[in-house]
Amino acid sequence: MGTIRMDRRLFLKTAGATAGAVAATQVGCFKYFKKGRSTAADTKEIPTTCELCPNKCSAIAVVEGGFIRKLNPNPENPKSRDMLCARGNAAVMQVYDPDRIKQPMIRVGARGEGKWKPVSWDEAFDYTAKKLAEIKEKYGPEGTLWASTEGFQEKFFMNLGQAFGSPNIVRHPTLCLASVNLAYGTTFGTVPSFDMLNSKYVIMSGANRFESIITPDTMDLIGSVMERKAKLVYLDPRFTVTAAKADEWYPIKPGSDLAFILAMLNVIIAEKRYHKDFVDTYTLGFDQLAEHVKQYTPEWAEKETEIPAKDIIRIAREFADAGTRALYYSGRRSSWYQNDFQMRRAQAILNTIVGNWDQMGGMVPNASLPKGEFLFMPWDDPKASRVDEVKTNFPLAAASDGAYLKLRENVLSGKPYPVKGWMVYKQDPMNALPDQSKTMKMIEQMDFIGVIDLQMSDMAWYADVVLPESAYLERTDPVEVMPGIWPAVVYRQQVVKPIHDTKPNLEIVQGIAKRLGLSDYFDYTIDQWVEAEFKDLPIPMAAEHMKKHGVWAATGEAHYGKTLTPDHRFVTKSGKIEIYSERLQENGYDPLPVYTQIAQPPADRFRLILGRVGYFTHANQSNNVWLHEFMPENDLWINPVPAARLGIKHGDFVNVSSSVGTARIKARVTEEIRPDCVFMLHGFGKKSKMQSLVYNVGASDAVILETAWDKVSGNAAFHETFVKVSNA
């Protein structure tokens, strides 16, 4: 494959064609060409906190004459490390996007037909409250579902659902990192951060950290790897940017990462390379582990993973030799397979036995900072139990977050009880959940759907009422503490007034609450809320500081080893780090990670795998004009060998079919993927016509992904789908 760069000859060819246009456009030359020239007088710089993804990077907005001209990185945030990624920079266009929802709207045609009546906020609130009250009357408050995704104002939405009396609050973790959190939480009683800045040896399974940007891990690791301070071993069926930058890349057989980790444990224990003092002092169940992993030899793992046994042995030795500064990085992406929890547990155990806990360059329990709380009137606990029956189905999972896919199954079956109202905040279940046709069925059986969002997502497109939220640059949000190795507190303040008839989520919640007779629970303003939070921050003149700086960090220094005292009690059943978990056993799960083979695709099918690029992560970013121009359309990665067999050429349209759906998409024939896998990016093939750049362009992975979840956490398992690919 050749070099991709702008071609000067192309210009020479087109120059002749546009010669006529030159004369016409010369008029422009007489105009004063305003470029970056402005008077300092009307320029303001306002610190705030980015919301394009959940990293919470600190930014300084440059406002000229009432318009946001640019966002600069704020160097004071120790986690965002003085950077702003492409998405963060493109937040300007989130505000000035012509596709934005500009006023509340009520559906007048059929759902999804796109016929809307612009209404006043009063009408929109009245309508929403009337519909919710009707459902409550008929099915009880548990007949409503409140679905939201991560954000500083998410709590207000959840609070409204709870004050309304619904137990069915469902958040994003079971579409995201629930299995990672539960696995590390089960082992250590907390979910640690990974000290990539100081690590000397990092192994990553599929956590594509050089394209899926996480602060500060991405920046710390690229620096360490490129300056030869750390070695990076990367396992992924796809040759990602992380693979390209890694010291070693192994295109591991999908679903066999657990075999690789178990074999590493086997080698390190057999060769007595583990950290004996640490294991003896702080852990429980090492002897059972030693016995358990004897069966998992490197030779056995070679057959499972397709990684040579000699490499597994060498990597295990190198990893153990790096000791407290070796890291098997957890990643934080979604689950892949139904045994995802056990794979993450095995990582946690491997990290444990080399003694990297709470060490420089190892796993470090997060430090936090205190903040004040606004005390509001509490409500009664809901009378009904959750519709997803989390406590029965996933007894160890975080019940308050819900289990999204199980929830959808139960809502569709109407058991244990009917759910007929669906309120959504900032989330696009049409694209975030696998199997879009099921989500569509769930939409069809709802008596009412209300969506609060910035833009007309596919979910909003199928809603009955759309309540437009102000962009993050147009509003002030609650204060957020960011725990970590370098803890910080960040503040998001209004940069410009809303340019359309939109409201911050709190005011939307209050508008609905008022009409439902729930005003007493929301009797405050955002300023009062924020003032209360400022009060307990460990900062002199906290309010003034946060408004002026947007961020506060205790010091730039990391503190290691606070939990490494003999009397420290880990928040686990035994008070130790639990290699062997009785709690898992009591709940019917394997107390030590047991390898189970994942089904492999038959010869005529491929495994569909997912991932991200640096400039898109969430489905809502592909319609941003400054990001969209890097990738106007997604495509299907397919290896040249199977492509030739199927007669598929680069750029051909192909049909990708699973048991639940078919998508039409262009093929990208590339060496950069295993022959048994295909890959596509997320966020295209939108059904909403108000996502004009990506409406009906490319394909949505949600259409073809099948429903599967991790057995312990209930987290959606996204790599369990086999697809057929054929010329379209």
Added chain:
Amino acid sequence: MAMKKKRYALVIDSRKCLNCKACVVACKAENKVPVGHFRNRINEERKGEYPTLSINFEPEQCHHCDQPSCVRVCPTGASWQRKDGIVLVNYDECIGCRYCMIACPYDARYFNEEEGVVDKCTFCVQRVDKGEVPACVETCPSKVRVFGDLEDPKSRIRELLATRRYKVKEPQTGNGPQLYYLL
């Protein structure tokens, strides 16, 4: 006291580039670059056969050459060079003939149809003149680019060029490019 002579340049550590496009979007915002056009870009080179593969990224923009061929060919003097080496286009004098685009060995310029003028990277003069660094330099997550004054013996770029191996692109043109790529 006479102002000290300056010579601005960029040192680029391409190996750290992740192709995340932060620099491209930051430039777009800072310099109001129209959609569809770019003042900077990231070249990609993908090689090999599965599973022996490589990808290299290389950020590129105007090289702010010592002997800029774009300035030499400009019939109106719209393309010009400041004393500190920054090559600029005076939009009032540009007639949109685009000779400079052909003369540039780096494809660093584009034609702005709306304004009828040629445009390109300015090293963010509006920022540099305030003592700030260009937007692409500042926003980069992995800090691929280092901006500085070659005349300042204590500058980071002088240190890098004194201690690391590097190359410039198309040296045979005699343009004297001032983007230094670390090897």
